[in-house]
Every structure is written in C-alpha cells, then in structure tokens.
Amino acid sequence: MQEVTIKGIENEALVVALSGDIDLGNAEEFYQAVMDGYQAQPMNILFDCAELEFIDSTTLGTFVKILKKAKSDGYGIKLVNLQQKIKKLFLICSLDSIMEIA
DSSP: OEEEEEEEEETTEEEEEEEEEESTTTHHHHHHHHHHHHHHSOOEEEEEEEEEEEEOHHHHHHHHHHHHHHHHTTOOEEEESOOHHHHHHHHHTTGGGTSEEO
C-alpha cells in the first residue's frame, strides 16, 4: 500500500510525502498523483521519504520520469529522509548525479 500526500509548498518547493511501498503495481498512480499536484503549480519538488518502506526499479524509473518533466520546465527534484536501504538503490544507479538526495 502506498500513499502520496501533497503537503503543500515550502521554501518554493512542492512537498510530497511518500509512505509504504511503491512498485510496478502502483508506480503509475504514484506518477499521476505527483503530476496532478505539480501541474497545478509547477515548481521544484521535494519528496519526503521518511515513511517510504520499499521501491523497485519501476519506481526508480518513475522518479527519473518526474525529474525529466520538472527539468523540462526548469525545475528539479530533491529526496530527503530516505531509509538507508532505499538510498543505496539511488546511489547504485548513480541517480544522485542527476537529482539531489539528502
């Protein structure tokens, strides 16, 4: 079960809290929920991943898809509060070179 919560705007960024598992089964819903919030007011996106427990390769691809859309509009994305095991996936795939991971 995954949950995507648009928490509002903080420091000129759209804050999106993620929780649970995001994988092949719900990655498209994750993408759509983020895009709905983003397209209402395009800006940088800050993902708060404190409650995110699991992602798979499909989810990594979805983050890249979101990043491409944001970058095409002149914005970026940042991920914060990642659990170590999830952060490791981003680092192994060198995604920290294209998106900010704190």
